[in-house]
Amino acid sequence: MPPNKLGIVKSLRFARLLYLFVICLAFYLLFTSRSGEVRTIWEVMHPFFIPMFFASTFLLSLIILSSERTEYKLLFLILHSVLSHTFMIIIFPAGNVGVQQMMLGKSRRVFDNVLYPGSGMPAISLPLRIYYSFRGDNFQTAFSVIFARMFGVDVYWSHLLLVPLLWGIFVPVAAFMMTRALGRSDNTSILSSLMISLFPANIIWGAVSISNGLGYLFFFCFIYFLLKYIHSSKVKDFFLVATFLFISFLSHYLAGTVAFSLLILANSIKTYQKDKRRSPASARFMLLLAFIFCASILPFALAYRRFFYPWANTSFSLQKLFEAPFADVLWSLLLGSYFDLIAREAYFTAIIYGVTSLVSLIGMVCILGLRIGAKNSPKRSINPALLFLFLGSLMVIADDRIVRSFMINVPFIEIDRLWLFRDFTLLPFLAIFIAAAMQEMRTTLDRICRNITTSLRRTATHKLSKKLSFFARIRLPKKVSLGFMLTNFFFLAIISGWATVSVYYAYPHWSPLQTTSYELEAVKYIKATTNETYIVVCDSWMTYAGAMIVGIHNPQAYYFSSRDPHGVALFIEMRNNPTNETMKEAMKTNNATTAYFIIEKPRLGTDEYDNVIQKAQQNKILTYKTFYYEGIEKLHIFYYQKES
Amino acid sequence: MIMQERIARDEKLLFTTVSLAVTLLIFLNLNFSLTPAIGTTASILYFLINGTFLGHAFFEKEDRFLRFMLGNLLLIIFLGVIAWATMIIFYNLDIVRSALVLFIVTTSSSLLNKRMKRKNATK
Numbered sequence: 001m002p003p004n005k006l007g008i009v010k011s012l013r014f015a016r017l018l019y020l021f022v023i024c025l026a027f028y029l030l031f032t033s034r035s036g037e038v039r040t041i042w043e044v045m046h047p048f049f050i051p052m053f054f055a056s057t058f059l060l061s062l063i064i065l066s067s068e069r070t071e072y073k074l075l076f077l078i079l080h081s082v083l084s085h086t087f088m089i090i091i092f093p094a095g096n097v098g099v100q101q102m103m104l105g106k107s108r109r110v111f112d113n114v115l116y117p118g119s120g121m122p123a124i125s126l127p128l129r130i131y132y133s134f135r136g137d138n139f140q141t142a143f144s145v146i147f148a149r150m151f152g153v154d155v156y157w158s159h160l161l162l163v164p165l166l167w168g169i170f171v172p173v174a175a176f177m178m179t180r181a182l183g184r185s186d187n188t189s190i191l192s193s194l195m196i197s198l199f200p201a202n203i204i205w206g207a208v209s210i211s212n213g214l215g216y217l218f219f220f221c222f223i224y225f226l227l228k229y230i231h232s233s234k235v236k237d238f239f240l241v242a243t244f245l246f247i248s249f250l251s252h253y254l255a256g257t258v259a260f261s262l263l264i265l266a267n268s269i270k271t272y273q274k275d276k277r278r279s280p281a282s283a284r285f286m287l288l289l290a291f292i293f294c295a296s297i298l299p300f301a302l303a304y305r306r307f308f309y310p311w312a313n314t315s316f317s318l319q320k321l322f323e324a325p326f327a328d329v330l331w332s333l334l335l336g337s338y339f340d341l342i343a344r345e346a347y348f349t350a351i352i353y354g355v356t357s358l359v360s361l362i363g364m365v366c367i368l369g370l371r372i373g374a375k376n377s378p379k380r381s382i383n384p385a386l387l388f389l390f391l392g393s394l395m396v397i398a399d400d401r402i403v404r405s406f407m408i409n410v411p412f413i414e415i416d417r418l419w420l421f422r423d424f425t426l427l428p429f430l431a432i433f434i435a436a437a438m439q440e441m442r443t444t445l446d447r448i449c450r451n452i453t454t455s456l457r458r459t460a461t462h463k464l465s466k467k468l469s470f471f472a473r474i475r476l477p478k479k480v481s482l483g484f485m486l487t488n489f490f491f492l493a494i495i496s497g498w499a500t501v502s503v504y505y506a507y508p509h510w511s512p513l514q515t516t517s518y519e520l521e522a523v524k525y526i527k528a529t530t531n532e533t534y535i536v537v538c539d540s541w542m543t544y545a546g547a548m549i550v551g552i553h554n555p556q557a558y559y560f561s562s563r564d565p566h567g568v569a570l571f572i573e574m575r576n577n578p579t580n581e582t583m584k585e586a587m588k589t590n591n592a593t594t595a596y597f598i599i600e601k602p603r604l605g606t607d608e609y610d611n612v613i614q615k616a617q618q619n620k621i622l623t624y625k626t627f628y629y630e631g632i633e634k635l636h637i638f639y640y641q642k643e644s
Numbered sequence: 645m646i647m648q649e650r651i652a653r654d655e656k657l658l659f660t661t662v663s664l665a666v667t668l669l670i671f672l673n674l675n676f677s678l679t680p681a682i683g684t685t686a687s688i689l690y691f692l693i694n695g696t697f698l699g700h701a702f703f704e705k706e707d708r709f710l711r712f713m714l715g716n717l718l719l720i721i722f723l724g725v726i727a728w729a730t731m732i733i734f735y736n737l738d739i740v741r742s743a744l745v746l747f748i749v750t751t752s753s754s755l756l757n758k759r760m761k762r763k764n765a766t767k
Contacts, residue, residue: 071709110731113738133732142727142737143720149742150690152673152683166720173713221717236702247721250728 012068016076019063022056023079030083030090036517037602037629041091041507050500056080057198057496064194065488070186074176077190081197082168084503085206094515094548095160097541100209101515102562104159105547107141111148111155114554131308136211136252143214156548163213167206172197174221179428181227182385184435191495192431198499199427200352201416203506212417215252220424222248222259223392226266227385254412257301258399258421261294262392268294269388291391295398299407317408329405336400337416352505353416360426363433364390389425396422434491442487512541513602518627518634519545522598525625526637527557532593534558537570537586542598558590575599575608578616583640596624597638609636648708651693652700652757660754663693667750671743694750695719697757704760722749 029046038044060080064073088096095101108114124132132138140162148158172193179192196202205213222244229237245263249256268290275283305312321329332339341350368390371382400418403410523545526536535558536546543552546559553561560567566589573582574597583595597616601609616638617623627635651659666686673682699706699715706714727745731737737745 071707074709074713110737113736138731139724139728142731143724145731145737146723146727146742146745149674149739150670150683150687150746152670152678152680170713170717173710173717177710177714218721240702243718243721247725250725 015063019059019076022059026052026056026083033091036093039513040511041087042509054496054500057499058492061492061495064190073190077172077193078169081172084203085164085168088207089160092514093517096208097514097544101544101548103137103210105552106137107144107155107159108551110141111145114551127308139250140211140214159209163209164207167217174224178224188431188435192428195431196427198502200502200506201420211252215248215255216420218244218247218251219255219259223424230266230384230388257298261297265294265391266388269384273384295395298399299402313409316406319408320405333401356430357423357426359433360430363429393422393425438487438491442484445486515545518629522627522635523549526596530594534594535586535590535592536596537574538598539571539603541603555590575612578621579619580640593642595640600635648696651696659693663750666690667746674739691716694753697753701756701760
């Protein structure tokens with residue numbers, strides 16, 4: 001091997017080892033930040049973690065720009081992506097509090113062979129049965145349970161890790177494949193992979209194990225297969241598209257509906273490609289019609305969801321337009337959800353979430369413009385994949401505006417649900433834009449560097465001192481491209497900084513108290529020490545912990561769901577006036593022999609907690625167990641047992 | 645990576661048999677010992693063999709690494725869909741039915757791999 005090449009191999013090997021060391025250190029720092037009582041990850045995050053994350057991203061970017069093999073680059077990127085999606089799982093005792101825990105509650109029932117929702121409702125109508133069967137939580141349950149059984153672990157672990165791991169592994173791969181399908185080099189595709197997997201909305205949706213996360217993931221893979229399908233007419237490619245469409249739909253109806261619209265759009269573009277030579281005007285008109293049809297699928301699907309689910313009340317309305325001031329309506333139509341952020345003075349968040357999409361859109365429009373503008377050139381014909389992505393992102397933007405401004409009672413309230421679909425189609429262009437900017441900057445700097453050196457060399461020998469002549473004569477431009485180095489350093493710093501800021505803004509900075517370690521211990525303790533049927537009266541936070549360990553509505557170990565009005569009423573009654581009579585009333589729910597009542601100090605506040613304990617003792621309710629955290633009393637369990 | 649080629653060739657159905665044996669091992673582990681170490685080892689083997697089968701069946705033109713990754717993505721999807729269908733049809737996904745899901749996926753992956761090999765040979 002020539003010495004030059006040997007040196008490169010050695011330095012690549014060193015970079016690999018260094019990156020692995022830094023990423024292991026970052027994981028270690030995350031583990032040391034783990035806490036039993038915490039609100040947000042930033043409360044307890046190790047102070048060295050963020051600098052370490054920046055350093056690891058810098059190293060990763062360096063490896064990406066090097067001549068390292070593509071599979072190594074992807075492998076490191078996957079590691080990085082997994083790291084950035086597992087903050088909540090590692091730091092919190094039971095992952096993020098809320099919906100994902102209720103989903104685990106459903107999976108738990110199937111895992112423990114307790115009950116499956118479908119088995120308990122023979123009297124419901126066929127459309128409703130179809131609706132329930134195709135809900136994303138069933139598909140997620142199937143995943144969690146089958147993986148738990150395969151690996152011989154509790155469903156708790158397979159559920160918590162499901163989305164962050166799948167997302168961490170497959171989003172970088174799909175992003176890489178998608179950018180490569182647009183005809184870009186491996187290096188640009190890897191850069192695109194890094195940018196997409198570290199986009200703030202992508203981080204947060206991939207960090208929580210809910211069916212939306214699965215839906216987005218499979219939708220993203222679907223787009224790659226759709227791009228392949230646009231260029232090919234093989235049955236195998238259509239099979240893959242159909243499979244991923246079905247999977248997106250099974251994961252979440254929103255992902256499925258948008259995927260279905262895009263499939264029709266892709267087919268229309270294929271037809272347009274065939275027809276445009278024969279009759280360009282009619283082909284364009286048909287494409288426009290197809291675009292309008294595709295954009296209307298999601299709003300109509302939402303409005304007519306009531307055919308399957310009679311309680312859905314989404315409908316078209318001009319109410320929002322009449323209620324808001326005209327200027328607000330106009331800005332809202334123009335900027336979409338970014339207007340909400342700006343109106344709330346969350347300028348920095350708006351920039352963090354918006355700037356990349358804007359740059360991507362500019363990149364996409366530039367490429368399209370260059371193609372269209374290239375007269376008398378073979379490049380003039382627009383790549384159908386490019387046209388598809390452009391129309392696809394426009395379609396999602398149109399859907400976003402229709403859903404926001406012309407519909408009421410839309411079943412999703414988060415502002416960024418549709419952003420992700422748009423970003424998946426747009427973000428590859430960010431990397432393409434950055435790669436082009438890097439190339440341009442390198443060339444410019446190189447040229448400037450060469451010009452300066454040449455002019456110095458010319459003038460120095462005649463007019464300037466010998467000292468300057470020495471600097472002019474060194475063959476810097478020939479040995480090392482200064483421009484290249486400067487550009488790389490500049491972009492590496494920007495990319496690493498962007499990724500770090502992106503992670504920092506992706507995870508919430510305010511949150512209620514997460515499920516604590518002592519709440520989990522209390523649920524486990526009751527489960528381990530009670531052989532008979534029991535019911536637990538507690539607040540909604542405790543029901544989350546209960547759902548994770550014994551499942552929701554488990555007839556043997558009953559926890560109400562967090563939204564069950566009966567459960568909420570019983571808890572309020574017990575909190576105001578704890579009596580054995582209320583416990584007896586609760587026991588009727590599942591014919592239990594024991595009832596437990598749980599209160600937690602951080603949830604109620606010290607005064608109310610002490611007050612409830614005092615009242616319960618006055619009313620002769622027996623204490624089952626008290627739990628402490630770091631030496632301070634935190635949780636109290638009361639109980640009542642039916643006399644045999 | 646030579647290993648990947650050998651798995652894809654699946655001479656005398658050697659790797660299909662190994663994959664079926666792994667399914668049996670997972671079933672026995674669930675029934676008798678429930679050790680994560682056995683489960684994890686068996687599952688890694690399962691993913692290695694069947695992911696390679698599906699990668700070769702559907703993505704034969706991709707690089708080895710990407711072929712393996714995409715094969716595993718398809719495998720995960722097949723596992724999910726068949727597990728979901730089992731749950732919907734039987735209202736249950738207990739140990740026996742989970743083993744059945746693994747068996748169906750293994751058999752289908754092997755058949756798809758064989759079919760593609762034959763198709764490529766005739767080309």
